[in-house]
Amino acid sequence: MKVSVIGATGYTGKELVKILLSHPEVEIETLTSESFAGKRFCEVYPSVKCNKICEHLELERIKSPVVFVALPHGKSASIVGNLIDRGIKVIDFSADFRLNDEKTYYKWYKVSHPRKDLLPEAVYGLPEIYREKIKDARLIANPGCYPTSVILALYPLLQNKLINPERVIVDSKSGVSGAGRNPTLATHFPEVNENISAYGVTGHRHLPEMEQELCKIAHQKVDITFVPHLIPVTRGILSTCYAELKEKLATKDVIEIYKKSYEKEPFVEVLPAGSFPHTKEVLFSNRCRIGINITDYFKVVVICAIDNLGKGASGQAVQNMNLMCGFDEQAGLK
C-alpha cells in the first residue's frame, strides 16, 4: 500500500518515515516539506536511509490511499479536509481534530475551525480505548504526547470508578524533541542543559484534550491539575499521576485491575509492585510502561513512561494505520 507524509521533516515526520521504511505492508509515495523541498530525505536526516526527494506540497498530486499529515495546529485542518473530501484516509498529527467542541478549540488555539463539519466523524486515535472505531475511521486525530501518557495511566482507575475525579494531579516530564524542530531560546542547548523547569503552568493546550477524554471515560467531570516540565533529554515522557482512592485498596489489587484492563494490549505493560518505569526503557518504541503504588493514606500514584515520538506520536500513528487498513496491529512496531 502506498502512503504519503505531508510535513515529513519535523521530528515526528522523521520518526514516522523511519518506521514506515521498515513496515512490511507499505511503501512511501510522497514526502512533502516546505523547508527542505528539493532535498533528499537522507540529506536532511542522514541517520535515515531514505533517498526520496522532499517535495513542495501540491495537494492534488497526493493520491495514496492513506496520508499522514504532520503540520502545525491551524494549518492542518483545511488540508486534511481536502484529502478526506477526495476519499483519502488521513491520520492527522495536529490538534485540529482532537477536540470535539469547536468552542474549546477556539479558546485554546485562537483560530476558527475551518472544517467543523468533520469534527463529528474524527476518531481520537488511542487504540486502547477506541480500537473498533479506529478500524472504521476515515479521519484519525492522532493524540498528543502528554494526553497519551496520561490517559493510559488513568484509564483503568476512571473506568472502574476507583478514584475521586475532582482531585487528579498530573506532573509530566518531557524531553525537548516534544517542542519540535524549530529552534527557540527555550530550546537552545545552553538554556536547557543542566536545567529543570516547569512551563505552561497557567494552562497548556494538552489539558482540554486530557479532560475531554478522561471525562468520557469517567462519565462525569474530571478536574485535572496538569503541570508539564522540560527535562534535558531529547526523547521520552514520564507522567506521574496522583489521585485519591474512593475505597481502601492495596497496591497489588490495583495492579490486578490494570493488568485486566490492558491484558490484550500489545503495547501497554503493567509493572509488578515496587517497579516503576524509566523513559530509557521505552525509547525508540511504541511501548507504554506503567508502575503503580498506593500510599499509606490511600493516595494512588501511577507513573507512565512513553517515547513522545513513539507511542506519543509516530508509533501510535502507525498503530492507527495498521488498524484502519486491516494490517497486523504490531506491523512495523515490533
Add this chain to the structure above:
Amino acid sequence: MKVSVIGATGYTGKELVKILLSHPEVEIETLTSESFAGKRFCEVYPSVKCNKICEHLELERIKSPVVFVALPHGKSASIVGNLIDRGIKVIDFSADFRLNDEKTYYKWYKVSHPRKDLLPEAVYGLPEIYREKIKDARLIANPGCYPTSVILALYPLLQNKLINPERVIVDSKSGVSGAGRNPTLATHFPEVNENISAYGVTGHRHLPEMEQELCKIAHQKVDITFVPHLIPVTRGILSTCYAELKEKLATKDVIEIYKKSYEKEPFVEVLPAGSFPHTKEVLFSNRCRIGINITDYFKVVVICAIDNLGKGASGQAVQNMNLMCGFDEQAGLK
C-alpha cells in the same frame, strides 16, 4: 574563627570548603577524609584552590570551635556527640539529628540512635523557620535537600491554614549529585543520561522529615504524598507541590501572602504571577525561588527551585553557622 570539616571530600564537603574559602570571617583548620587522607584537597578537587592536606579523622585533634560533620547517616551521631561533649558547636549534614523521635529514626534508618540524649536540644537548621533557636544552638541538624525545598514551598500555606492538610502532593526532581559521590549502577553515566525516572516511590527517607516539620507548622497531621525523580543534571532540585485551597483565593492573593511570609528573608524569592523558577537560576547559590499558581478549581501549585548542594546542603550550613556565630547572615553567601 577556625572551623573544621569532617568528611570533606564528598560533594557537600567540596561545596562547603569552596564557600568557606571565600568567607570573610572564618579560616579552615582541619579537613578530614578517610578515602583521600594524605592528599591535598586540590588534588581531589582541582577546581577548588585549597592546598590543605586531608587527614584521617582523629577526634581529639579536632579543636576548632565550630565543626561541620558531613558523614553518612548512622556514622555521624556518635562523632557529633563527642564534639558536643567537648563544647564544640556542630553543624551536622546527616539525618541523625533531624528526626525528633528515635522510633521514627529507627524505622527509617534501621539503627538504634547512639545519642538519643542529644535529640531534644538539636535544632533543625532551617533559618526561615527556626532562626532564633539556631542563634542559640550548639547542635544543628542541617536539613535534607528535598525537605528544604518542600518546607519552604509549603510553609506560608500551612502557617496560614490555607490548604487542606490531608491532600498534599510533592513531586520533586533532583540532579544526580544528591546521590553522593559513591559510584553505583543507578548513577553510572550511561544509565542516567537520556533517562527520566522516579525512585523511592514506596518510601523515601526524606518523607518523615518533611512530615515532622510540616506538622509542626500546621499544628495538625499533614499527609504528604512524595515522589522524587532522578534527572540527568548534576545539580538542582525542583519541587512541584500541589494542594487544595480551603477558600477561593486568586493567584495574586496567595503570592502576597508568600511575599509577606518571606519579606525579610535574604535567600527566598517569591516570583510574580505567571513566572516560575528554573533550577539554572539558583545553581551555585544559597537562593530559593518560588512560583505560585492557582488553578480554575482552586488547586494551588507551588514550584520551588534550590541548588541541592547550596540551599539544600552547604550554603544552608554556612547560613546556620553565620547565625550561630553572630556573623552577617549572608557572609560568604552573596
Add this chain to the structure above:
Amino acid sequence: MKVSVIGATGYTGKELVKILLSHPEVEIETLTSESFAGKRFCEVYPSVKCNKICEHLELERIKSPVVFVALPHGKSASIVGNLIDRGIKVIDFSADFRLNDEKTYYKWYKVSHPRKDLLPEAVYGLPEIYREKIKDARLIANPGCYPTSVILALYPLLQNKLINPERVIVDSKSGVSGAGRNPTLATHFPEVNENISAYGVTGHRHLPEMEQELCKIAHQKVDITFVPHLIPVTRGILSTCYAELKEKLATKDVIEIYKKSYEKEPFVEVLPAGSFPHTKEVLFSNRCRIGINITDYFKVVVICAIDNLGKGASGQAVQNMNLMCGFDEQAGLK
C-alpha cells in the same frame, strides 16, 4: 541457526542480543551472565524484549555452532580456546586474540596468553579489509571500537601510500558506554556530565592494535600518536585523523580514492567535500561515515563516525557472523 552469547549483560552483550533478536537467520540458544544469572534478560534490560533466562556459564552446556564471547580481556582466551577445541566457531569481543604477537599482548595486558597456539589462526574481524579470511575463519577477534574507526579512516591513505606514515595523529572522542557497565568514579554521572577530558594519554591499549593493522596495510612502520577523549554522551565515537600528504592532492581527489576503496562496502559512506559526519547519524547502526578535507598546506584531515556499540562492537560482530555463516552480509543490520 542457534547462537549463544557468553557475557550477555554488559553493554556490548545487550546490543548484540537486540540485533540477534531481529536477525532473520538465527535464534538465541543460551545467554550467560555471572552478575545476573537466574534473571530474565528483559529484567536486566527492560528495553529489550527477551524473556530468556541468563545462566551461569557452564562451558560444556554451550553447544550452538556459533558463540559470541563478550568477556573482559584475560578472562576470554581460555574459554574461547575450549569452544574452538570443541569445533565451535567463536567471535570474541575481547582483545585476547587481536594482537598477533604474544609479547605485545603481555606488555599491554600484563597476563601471559593462555592460548598462544590459537593466535596464528585468529582473524581480525574487520570485513572491509579481511572479508575473505573472515569467511573461512573459526576464530574472529572482533576489533576494538577506536581501532575500527581509525583503521577505516586511514586505510585508503595507507594502502595507496599517499601519506607520510611517520606522522599520523589520531584524536578520538568517545561516549561513556565504551567504558563498560561497571560503575567507577570516572563514569559517575556528576563527574562526566559537563566535562571534557583526555585519558590514556601516555598509552592506551588500543594503540598497539591500530599500529599492528595499519603497519600491515602500509607494509611499513606507522607512527601513530593517539589521544582518546571522554565525552558526555552515551554512545558514539568520532575519530579525527591528521596526516601529511606526500604529494599535492585536492580534497576531491582524495575523496575519489576513498570512494573507490569503499565502493562495494555496504556500511562505509564517504561524504562529499565540505561534509563531515556527526555521531548522531550513525547511532544504533553498523554504519561508518567518513569526511575528508585537505588543508592549504597539504595536511589531510579524515573524520570518521561510528557507534562504538554498533560498528565498533556488536554490529560488526554480527557482520562477521554473517560472513562466516554465508548469510547476507547485511542480515540483521539494515
Add this chain to the structure above:
Amino acid sequence: MKVSVIGATGYTGKELVKILLSHPEVEIETLTSESFAGKRFCEVYPSVKCNKICEHLELERIKSPVVFVALPHGKSASIVGNLIDRGIKVIDFSADFRLNDEKTYYKWYKVSHPRKDLLPEAVYGLPEIYREKIKDARLIANPGCYPTSVILALYPLLQNKLINPERVIVDSKSGVSGAGRNPTLATHFPEVNENISAYGVTGHRHLPEMEQELCKIAHQKVDITFVPHLIPVTRGILSTCYAELKEKLATKDVIEIYKKSYEKEPFVEVLPAGSFPHTKEVLFSNRCRIGINITDYFKVVVICAIDNLGKGASGQAVQNMNLMCGFDEQAGLK
C-alpha cells in the same frame, strides 16, 4: 571606577556583568542591550543579582572611563572607534581589532574595516604575552576563546624553538555557549545532545588569529591545522595540540620549560607528568590548566583546558582591565 558594557545580554556579557559585580574596584554605570532594552538585567538573567535596567545604545551617553564592547564582529569597530576618539579606554570582545592586517580581516569577515587607523595601536589582550603593552593600551582586542587556549598551549614550545613549526595540529573541543545566545538549528538541544561533531573544518575564523600570534612568537611561519568540535556541554574548551619535537626531550624536561615560562602567571597551571586537565576543573574561573606528554617517537601532546566564557572571554577581559587600570591583576577573578 565606573565601567559600562555595550551588548550586555549575550553569554559573554552576562559572565562579564557577574564578574564585575563582585569586583572590588569597579561599579557598573551603563548596560546596553538592543534585544532587552527596558528590562532589568536580572529579568533577563535571574541567576545574576543585578537590578540595573538595560538601555538602548546611545553612544554619547556612555561616559565611563572604561567600556567593554561585546558586539558581533563587524558591528563593533565603528562603535569602538567612537569611544576611543572620545578618550575612553575600550576592551573589545569582537574580532574587529584582533587581526593586524586589514586584508586578512576582509578575507575572513567579508567587510571592509571601518577603522583601519586604529589597527596599529590595538593590543592583543593576552596578558601572558603582552602584559606590558596591555598596561599602556587604550584599545584591547580581547582574544578569541580557541586562540587563547591554543596560544597558551603552544607558547613555550615556539618561544623556545622546540618544535617544527610546519606541523602543528590543533584539535579543539568546545561547549555550545561558544556559539552565542542566538538560537539556531545547530545549537537546538535535540541536535546537539548525544552528538559529537566537527565544524569549520575547511576554515574557521579563529585560525588566522592563532596563526598571526603564533608566527610572532616563533618569528617564522607556523602551519596550523585546526579542527574545532562541538561537544554537548554548555561551557569549556579543551584544546589538544600535537607537534613534532626538534630534539629528543623527555616529558619532565618539557614540563620544566613550561613551568619556567609560566612561573609568574597567576592563571596558568602546568600539571605534573601523567596528569591532564578536565574542563570541569576550570569552569566559572579565569584559570588555564595545561598537561603535557612526549610520545615514544618524540611527538609532543599539549592539552589545555579553559572556560570559554572565563579565560576565553570575560575573565580575560577583566584581567586586561585590571592591567590597564593598575588594579591587582587578580581582582574580581579569585
